[in-house]
Amino acid sequence: MNKSMASQDDQHLIRRTLDGQGDAFGQLICKYQDRLYNGMVQILRSEPEAEDVVQDAFVLAFTKLASFQGNSAFFTWLYRIGYNVAITRIRRRKNTVSLHGHKEMGQLDFAGVDPGPSDRLEKHEQVAQLQHALDQLTDEHRAILILREMEELDYEAIAEILNLPIGTVRSRLHRAREQLREQLGPILHGN
Amino acid sequence: MSDVSQNEQLLSALVDGELKGEDRARAEKLLAENPQSQSLVQQWRRQSMAIKSLPKCQLDTGFAARVMSVVSEKSRASDGNLKGPLSQWRTGFAAIITLAAMILLTLFVFPRAMGKFGPLASNVAVSPAVESRDNGVRDNFKSDSPTAPVAGLPTAEPSGLVVEGEFQSGSEPADMPEPSAAVLSNAPQQLVAHESAEPPSGSDGRQSKNGAMSRSAKDYSPEDPSGKLETGQAPPQMAKALPSSAFSGVAAAPGGSSAQRTNAERVVDNPVLADFPPQAPSGSSNQDAVNQVFFVDFRANARPLETVSEVLAQNQIQVIQDAEKLELTPATGNDESGARKEQPEAVSGETQSEFATLNSLTKQSVLGLEAFYVVATRSQMRQAIQQLSNQAPVSGYQVPQQPSLVEMQIDKNQAAGQADEKAVAPLGTGFSEFGGLPTSGDSMSGLVGELEKKQTPSPLQEGGSFRQNEQLGSAGIGGGGRGGADRQQNASATQLRPYESSNQALRNPRSSSDSSYPIEPDVLIAPSAADGDKGLALKSANQDSASRFASRSAVPPDAIQQNQPDSGQAGDVGNSAANQQAALIDELFSETDSDGESDETLRKYLLLVRTAPTPPLESPTAPAKNPD
Numbered sequence: 001m002n003k004s005m006a007s008q009d010d011q012h013l014i015r016r017t018l019d020g021q022g023d024a025f026g027q028l029i030c031k032y033q034d035r036l037y038n039g040m041v042q043i044l045r046s047e048p049e050a051e052d053v054v055q056d057a058f059v060l061a062f063t064k065l066a067s068f069q070g071n072s073a074f075f076t077w078l079y080r081i082g083y084n085v086a087i088t089r090i091r092r093r094k095n096t097v098s099l100h101g102h103k104e105m106g107q108l109d110f111a112g113v114d115p116g117p118s119d120r121l122e123k124h125e126q127v128a129q130l131q132h133a134l135d136q137l138t139d140e141h142r143a144i145l146i147l148r149e150m151e152e153l154d155y156e157a158i159a160e161i162l163n164l165p166i167g168t169v170r171s172r173l174h175r176a177r178e179q180l181r182e183q184l185g186p187i188l189h190g191n
Numbered sequence: 192m193s194d195v196s197q198n199e200q201l202l203s204a205l206v207d208g209e210l211k212g213e214d215r216a217r218a219e220k221l222l223a224e225n226p227q228s229q230s231l232v233q234q235w236r237r238q239s240m241a242i243k244s245l246p247k248c249q250l251d252t253g254f255a256a257r258v259m260s261v262v263s264e265k266s267r268a269s270d271g272n273l274k275g276p277l278s279q280w281r282t283g284f285a286a287i288i289t290l291a292a293m294i295l296l297t298l299f300v301f302p303r304a305m306g307k308f309g310p311l312a313s314n315v316a317v318s319p320a321v322e323s324r325d326n327g328v329r330d331n332f333k334s335d336s337p338t339a340p341v342a343g344l345p346t347a348e349p350s351g352l353v354v355e356g357e358f359q360s361g362s363e364p365a366d367m368p369e370p371s372a373a374v375l376s377n378a379p380q381q382l383v384a385h386e387s388a389e390p391p392s393g394s395d396g397r398q399s400k401n402g403a404m405s406r407s408a409k410d411y412s413p414e415d416p417s418g419k420l421e422t423g424q425a426p427p428q429m430a431k432a433l434p435s436s437a438f439s440g441v442a443a444a445p446g447g448s449s450a451q452r453t454n455a456e457r458v459v460d461n462p463v464l465a466d467f468p469p470q471a472p473s474g475s476s477n478q479d480a481v482n483q484v485f486f487v488d489f490r491a492n493a494r495p496l497e498t499v500s501e502v503l504a505q506n507q508i509q510v511i512q513d514a515e516k517l518e519l520t521p522a523t524g525n526d527e528s529g530a531r532k533e534q535p536e537a538v539s540g541e542t543q544s545e546f547a548t549l550n551s552l553t554k555q556s557v558l559g560l561e562a563f564y565v566v567a568t569r570s571q572m573r574q575a576i577q578q579l580s581n582q583a584p585v586s587g588y589q590v591p592q593q594p595s596l597v598e599m600q601i602d603k604n605q606a607a608g609q610a611d612e613k614a615v616a617p618l619g620t621g622f623s624e625f626g627g628l629p630t631s632g633d634s635m636s637g638l639v640g641e642l643e644k645k646q647t648p649s650p651l652q653e654g655g656s657f658r659q660n661e662q663l664g665s666a667g668i669g670g671g672g673r674g675g676a677d678r679q680q681n682a683s684a685t686q687l688r689p690y691e692s693s694n695q696a697l698r699n700p701r702s703s704s705d706s707s708y709p710i711e712p713d714v715l716i717a718p719s720a721a722d723g724d725k726g727l728a729l730k731s732a733n734q735d736s737a738s739r740f741a742s743r744s745a746v747p748p749d750a751i752q753q754n755q756p757d758s759g760q761a762g763d764v765g766n767s768a769a770n771q772q773a774a775l776i777d778e779l780f781s782e783t784d785s786d787g788e789s790d791e792t793l794r795k796y797l798l799l800v801r802t803a804p805t806p807p808l809e810s811p812t813a814p815a816k817n818p819d
Contacts, residue, residue, distance in 0.1 A: 037249070148207065
């Protein structure tokens with residue numbers, strides 16, 4: 001399904017939701033829950049927190065649905081809500097003794113990871129190294145990398161979600177890439 | 192930016208397919224000619240692939256159902272406070288459930304919450320006089336005598352003020368817990384909780400439209416046998432530490448961190464709040480602290496209490512706890528070393544008189560200085576404050592003498608060590624005073640100040656620095672840094688003096704142990720008649736901002752004159768002034784730091800409003816009506 005069709009489909013579901021058909025919003029949830037969840041897991045580095053954030057984001061989106069103008073994709077709008085909630089949590093977390101962080105990320109139970117027996121260890125190590133490198137990035141840099149690389153959003157959508165000028169998106173993305181490259185160094189690049 | 196960095200940015204954008212035209216051609220040429228660029232791009236692409244190949248997480252299949260369940264719960268619990276399609280889902284059954292929940296809350300939760308003053312500091316004295324909010328109203332309604340409290344507006348004795356002042360200055364009773372931070376000394380005045388720890392007899396909490404407790408004159412029964420207010424009689428045993436549970440019932444849901452909570456636990460007690468716990472500010476471990484404080488007509492011009500509640504309800508603002516009565520007392524000051532003085536600072540006779548008058552009126556329930564703890568978005572707060580400011584003050588409650596106007600001082604200091612030359616003394620929440628508040632109610636006189644909490648540690652921990660202000664009209668940009676040694680005083684012609692700058696209670700409404708939760712004032716839109724200028728004026732710690740505001744805030748003196756309630760000709764000029772004020776408030780919100788939050792992010796606010804009971808009492812200054 002191309003973007004335009006997806007957008008039309010979303011608009012239709014939104015209209016139905018606003019008309020009082022709750023199942024339509026349920027469909028929107030099913031459609032985007034995992035995508036949003038993945039992004040939030042990477043931003044928050046905690047599965048349980050990410051789940052909370054996704055839930056909050058959907059509930060907030062539901063309550064604010066009437067204000068959604070359709071100027072951007074529904075997912076972009078939803079992601080922005082989720083991102084704001086996540087950032088709120090990150091700020092709060094910084095003020096407390098962290099019970100999350102690396103421990104939780106170390107316990108991430110990725111669905112769909114089913115490497116062959118010979119590849120399992122190598123894959124696991126690679127993922128762990130990459131996760132560790134992402135952990136070393138600032139929240140800002142990690143978030144923008146996730147939006148670009150994982151969510152494959154264009155600069156315009158990223159700018160909207162992060163509330164940044166496009167020029168800043170470009171420069172920040174470059175810095176984030178460079179930071180990650182430094183972190184990964186010989187692991188990924190073999191030099 | 193170096194050429195290398197610029198080129199790399201171009202290449203980065205090329206990798207993302209975000210270049211067009213000349214830029215794209217330039218990047219491609221660079222890539223073709225430079226092996227290093229090729230290597231770099233190759234590494235970035237490898238990184239990108241690695242990130243894309245990260246295992247994906249999945250939520251369980253019941254997630255959507257759980258979300259819908261929470262939505263449904265919210266719909267019932269909020270009873271109309273939520274926007275969007277929820278309202279269309281309401282059924283008669285939901286209404287019944289909501290009604291039952293409200294009754295239960297009224298019976299069991301709010302009475303308890305109303306009797307506590309957690310948010311306003313654990314060492315705030317609860318004057319015995321307090322019971323008197325009810326009685327005072329009763330007395331006022333009964334009284335036609337010119338010697339009755341209302342008639343005595345300008346000359347009321349500051350007896351209550353003295354009591355609170357002494358108490359605040361260190362004469363805490365033995366059973367008073369360690370003040371631990373909560374001195375309401377955002378001053379020159381302090382805000383003193385002015386209500387009994389228990390709900391006054393005969394004054395039941397009443398559920399307002401938005402589900403919050405609200406009280407008005409109607410709630411004060413003439414049959415209340417609890418006795419009359421006697422000001423100045425605050426026996427030590429009556430001075431109670433405020434329980435640290437202002438947000439009781441609002442605190443984080445049980446079960447520890449959200450990560451450890453089940454979905455069911457996340458909606459206990461108050462689903463709205465449990466599910467949307469606005470964050471405490473960065474740097475604070477107090478999760479229940481307010482994010483910002485707004486003052487609306489802090490000093491003299493009163494709005495009907497019911498109007499305030501209605502405005503909050505109209506804007507779908509969730510009131511956690513409201514209608515706490517405060518009064519003004521002089522603050523104790525700091526000496527040059529930043530140490531707290533034992534005695535309250537002397538305040539000018541005029542100020543003292545004004546405080547006395549205001550406090551007297553407050554005790555008599557003629558005036559209220561009410562604190563509303565709310566959960567709202569910035570957009571909602573902006574709208575509500577706009578509406579409040581546009582409400583004509585209740586006539587007859589103005590202090591009929593030239594009062595000095597409390598001004599919230601501004602501090603925009605950044606994180607410790609980052610204070611620039613403009614970012615003066617951290618947390619210098621000192622006030623300055625200046626004369627000339629318009630004495631009659633006009634819609635232009637909305638005094639809207641904002642205290643913003645910041646992430647920085649309290650400067651008081653670092654020497655108690657403060658800043659003083661300049662006379663209205665010149666932006667109060669004090670210099671100074673942290674610590675007493677850096678203190679600078681931009682003294683104006685009017686009575687500037689060092690006041691302890693921390694309003695600990697506001698800074699840390701719930702937990703006095705969290706000293707890293709400063710609230711700093713940010714900007715103020717204030718009416719002033721000083722020097723013949725009756726226009727709006729704004730103070731800001733930021734010179735540029737202040738200048739900008741000042742340049743646009745000049746309102747022709749005639750505007751206010753013509754906008755007097757009695758003038759009967761609040762015409763175009765008045766409208767223009769109101770529009771200007773609206774624009775200023777808009778700008779205030781757009782200028783002030785929202786902490787990077789979306790305007791639609793729910794946060795906790797403390798809204799202070801000078802209120803008056805409705806129906807308004809007859810103006811003491813109005814000529815007596817001829818019964819014939």
